[in-house]
Amino acid sequence: MPSPDVYWLALRRAHGVGPRTCKLLIEKFGTPEKIFQLNADQIAAAGVPRNTSRNIAEFRDFEPLEKELCELPNIGARLVKWTDADYPPNLRQIADPPPFLFVRGAAPLGDPNCIAIVGARAASDIGRRMAQRLGLELAAKGFTVVSGLARGIDGEAHQGALDAHGKTIAVLGCGVDVIYPAEHRKLADAILAGGGALVSELPIGTPPLAENFPTRNRILSGLCLGVVIVEAAEKSGSLITARMALEQDRQVFAVPGSPLSGKTRGSNRLLKEGAKLVECVEDVIEELAPQMAKPLATERPAPQQAAQRVPTPATSEISNVRAEVRQPAELAEGAKTLEVVADNATTILNNLKESERLHVDSIIESSGLNAQTVLRLLLELELEGRVTQHPGKLFSLA
Incomplete structure (x- = not known):
């Protein structure tokens, strides 16, 4: 006698059975195990084609x-x-939810406050920086950042969430044991080590076939309250994700780009068609605030092992210090005052010299502050023209 979970796999693998048919039958009969106890006529009576039954x-x-x-x-x-109770609640609401997901990683999938960030694989430097900036700030605010582990925008969004010591989920167009592209293996390992997850509806061992990615995109958008398109060409796969998000009644956001760049013609067209324009993380949060199922943290604390991580360049991240100065009740750890923020910035400046370039790890160590705070303040100081970043994650006074 097969185990109960085997019937779930069997239902999906039966020829002609797709996600919609699975949903129909499970809603009608309760479990796949009960479905396999029926004859073809009983199954067909539920509205399933005769051959499929x-x-x-x-x-x-x-x-x-x-x-x-x-x-x-x-x-x-x-x-x-x-x-299951930990099946993603947002995903359960779509018309064709996967009957099951293969999941690697400890991340609970029940968090409804998920945001997808997707875009071009061959992204521009500005697009990459924007994706990482959004990933970092959304994760720092308590969102789970969802993307597809692809080159370019996807990878930067995942990395930004990791730099904030937040959660990020990668939805794959292959088996969860297959990392594609191969150069993102370290990124996938970092996602798992950081408490995130790799997710797929495809059997383990499934290679990254082109036909699997459009159907994968419905999961990516279905997990989320909204989808942010950072860069997309006119025939980009990201536009498929945007279309699916609209069909799922999700909010679609787009970052504007130069009309002279082919990399952003698709995302600019989304803006013409009614997508919400995104210039900073607040544009996303304000739009989604009425839909949020639970309050968000203002900033995630760094885990104990964070000091061992090598942060990515601070210019690929966005600081929220100005917003925190405007709203001191929302400062990190819930108790910092304006004076503490200023003192922390002064501490960093005192460790820098015009003629000396310090690695970001040295600044973190000498300042006594956590990695997230240092990264945020370094970018704020850079935006103010007081600090200069150099290649190799080196910083000096401007």
Whole structure:
């Protein structure tokens, strides 16, 4: 007798059964195990085509699926089913939710306050910086940042969330044991180490086939309250994600770009069609505030192991110090005063000299402040023209 979870895999693998049919049958009969106890006529009576009903009733290839489930612990993965309490609540609301997800990583999927950041693989430097800036600030504010682990904008959004010591989820167009692109293996490891997750509806071992990515995008947008498009060409896959987000009644945001750049024609067109313009993180938060299911933290504390991380360049991140000065009740750790912020900035400036370039790790160590605070203040000081960043994460007085 197959285990109960095997029936979930079997239902999806039966020929002709897609996510909508799975949802229909599970809502009608409760569990896949009960569905496989029915004959073809009983299944067809639920509104399923006759051939598909017959394929379900005659399905017997359970043994390989048992082996697939047994392999999940070996790769640090688990199965999260549509009826489980930790199935993503936003995803459950869409018309074609995956009946289950393969998940690697400790991140709970029940957080409704998720934001997707997607865009061009061949992104410009400005686009990359903007993606990382948004990822960092959204994660610092308590959002879970969702993206697709692709080159360019996706990778920068994940990295920004990691730099804020926040949560980020990568939705894959391949099996959760297959990292694509291969050069993002370290990034995927960092996502897992930081308490995030890799998610896919595809069987383990599935290669990154082109036809899998459009259907993957419905999960990416479905997990979230909204989708931010940073850079997208006219025929970009990110525009597919935006269209799916609109179909799912999600908010679509776009970062404006130069009309002379082909990299931003698609995202600029989204703005013409009604997408919300994004210049800073507050543009996203203000628009989504009425939909948020729970209050957000003002800033996530750095984990104990954060000192061992090598932060990415501060110019790829955005500071929220000005916003915090305007709203001292929202300052990090909930108790900093304006004087403390100024003192912290002074501490950093005192460690810098015009003729000497210090690595960001040295600044963190000598200042006694946590990595997140130093990164935020360094960027604020750079924006004010008081600090200059040099290649290799080196800083000096301007």
